[in-house]
Amino acid sequence: MTEAAPNPITTVMRALADPTRRAVFERVFESKEISVAELTRGSGVTQGAISQHLKSLKQAGLVAERAEGRNVYYRASPEGLEPLVTWMDHYGVFWRERFQNLRDLLKEIDP
Template sequence: MTNSHDELFRALADPTRRAIFEQLCTGGEQTVGVLTTHAQVSQPAVSKHLAVLKQAGLVRDRHAGRQTHYSAQLKALTPLLDWTSQMSRFWDGKFDDLDDLLKRMDQ
């Protein structure tokens, strides 16, 4: 697994960060203030979580006057989707092998 994978996993490992990311995915672009009301943590905490998500490439910010708007970057999930697909194929093969073994044992 590469460092980018590690960074994505670390960023999404925290339940508050996952919730913020999910809020941006479902609700579209939002300000820190709006995200804070949904996150049920302080505004400074939300800002810190957003910084981690931004560093991992999961969110992008856009400044408009005094407001900063954040949006989810779904393409950043591609390495994780690729990894989970690879792991799924690996385990499907292992379960197929186990199924074959069990069938041979029943004979």
């Protein structure tokens, strides 16, 4: 009961604040699905560390997993970024700063 659960924004921010963990998220995002072993390769840290980071990311709602045999495949859950989007939205930076891009984007998607 002493554990006050931090709000989603804090959880997401904290999850992404660490460079190593953020790099893990990025790699997961880039690949449709990726195993822990694969993530460990070239990460510079041990498999245990990767598992810990994945746990944080999962708790933050940023990744999801699928177990298959002895492998566990992770994929990104971009919806997990929603708290961050909402927070920033509240501070109104997006639309104002990037306005010229909007038209192009719209044209591109629905010409």
